[in-house]
Amino acid sequence: GIQVEQSPPDLILQEGANSTLRCNFSDSVNNLQWFHQNPWGQLINLFYIPSGTKQNGRLSATTVATERYSLLYISSSQTTDSGVYFCAVSPYSSASKIIFGSGTRLSIRP
């Protein structure tokens, strides 16, 4: 089945820093989402981005479907950005299923 790899697995930054999180997938997908799981366990939708680029405030995401990767950019990090960031994909071969990556754990120090 499709493999979804996220990097880096862990990231520790000072408040105000910028970061780039990467999601690689091994097969063609028909959708891709980025989520933030906060320290209380809640999964928050960030982007639904099967292709192209989107921006929402300090966050933006780019998916290059032909090259099978997506990037999540976080600028001017705040402590509330801490948590785990997941990407999740739905492969063309099994379009009803969602496969999550193992996540990037981001810690923002004040």
Next chain:
Amino acid sequence: DSGVTQTPKHLITATGQRVTLRCSPRSGDLSVYWYQQSLDQGLQFLIQYYNGEERAKGNILERFSAQQFPDLHSELNLSSLELGDSALYFCASSPLGPLANEQFFGPGTRLTVL
């Protein structure tokens, strides 16, 4: 708030018992998905229902079952519980058709099996 509700928030039970987790999707969403998040397995897709019909299965154990009712709420039944079933169980809903698209997650039910 995603609009997806799950009850209960926490559940503590013993091995061998059976529990039922409940999910109400966002208004108008026909698809409901169930996921299990455990420390060693990460976030795993369990099962999807679309408008009352089972649509896709993931890594769901035979001891687990689910259904979606005519009012579109869904229940996940876990039986013969084992210690390893302790996890966070999420429900998600999505609009549009039966194929996976943008999903909105509920707050989860934390199950502890003692």
